[in-house]
Amino acid sequence: MAIVGAGRMGQGLALALDRSGTAVALLARRAHAVVEPLVLHEGPWHDATRRAGLVLIATPDDAIAEVAHELFAQHAVGTEQVVLHLSGLLDRTVLEGLAPTGAGLGSFHPLQTISDPVTAPARLLGAYAGIEGDERARRAGESLADSLGMRPVQLTAQAKPAYHAAAVFASNYVVTLAAVAGRLAGQAGVGSDDAFSLYLPLLRGAAGNLDAGPAAALTGPIARGDLATIAAHLEALGPDDRELYRRLGLATLAIAMEAGLSDEAAAGVRVLLAGKR
DSSP states (O other): OEEEOOSHHHHHHHHHHHHTTOOOEEEOSSOOOOOTTOOBOOSOHHHHHTTOSEEEEOSOHHHHHHHHHHHHHTTOOOTTOEEEEOOSSOOGGGGGGGGGGTOEEEEEEEOSOOSSGGGHHHHHTTOEEEEEESHHHHHHHHHHHHHHTOEEEEOOGGGHHHHHHHHIIIIIHHHHHHHHHHHHHHHTTOOHHHHTGGGHHHHHHHHHHGGGOHHHHOOSHHHHTOHHHHHHHHHHSOHHHHHHHHHHHHHHHHHHHHTTOOHHHHHHHHHHHTTOO
16 A cells, blocks of 8 residues: 555554554655654655555645646556545545546545544544545445444545535534633633643543433533523623524534423523524
8 A cells, every 4th residue: 555645644544554464655745754663655656656556645635636646647556556535525536637547536534633643543443434436446445444443434525525514513623612611711710720621521521421422412501401501601701702602502402402302491592592582
C-alpha cells in the first residue's frame, strides 16, 4: 500500500496498517518529520505506487485533485490499482485526473479524530469509515476497513456533504461547546486552572451514556421540563450565548419529547426557548 500525504491522518493510517502487517510506503511532496518506525519514501512516487495495489491520498481536500494529476503525469498508477482519497466531503470525481488510467477510484473517510498519529491504531479500531466510489473502490475500501478493524458504511456521492456536516456536529462542535462551557465557568468565577476541566467528566459521562441512544442519554432541565431553571439560564446569559442556548435547546426539546416529555411541558419549554415569554 502507498499513502501520499504525511499529515496526522496519513501517518496514523500508516502506523495502524504497519501494525496489522501491511507493507506501507509513506510519501510526501516535501520533507516531513514522521513518528517512528515510519520513514518517508525517497525517490519518485512511481517507484512506490506502482508496487501498491491500493494508493491512499491523505492530503488536505484542496490538494487532492493536484496530487491525482501528479500521479497521472508520473505514470504512477495503472489499471490494476485502486486510488482512494480520505476526504469526508469530496467524492470520486475529484480524482478524474486519474480516469484515463483505468484505476478504481473512490474515497475512504475514517470517521475519527486523530490529533496524534501514535493514537491512531487504537482510535481507528471499531470506528466507522465512510466509503464511496466505483465497485472496485468500494471493495478495496471495505478490505481496508477490515484491515484496520473499522466498520465500513457505504455512501453515495450525493450524500457526502450531509454526512460530513453531521461529522462536524459530532466532533468539531462538541469541542466548541466545551470551550463555551469553560468560558462561562470563568465568568461564573471559577479559576482559570479549573474553568475548562470542570466539565470534562460531565462531557465524558454524557458521551458514555450515548451508547443507549440520544433519548435514553438525555438529562437536564429540558428533559425534565423545568421551566424555572431554563428561564434562569436565559436570564444569566449574554445575547450571543442566549441565542446559542435557545437554538440548541429547541433541538434538544425534540429529543426530550421522544424520551417521554409531555406535550404540555414541551409547549412551555418551546415558548421559553422561542423567546416569546
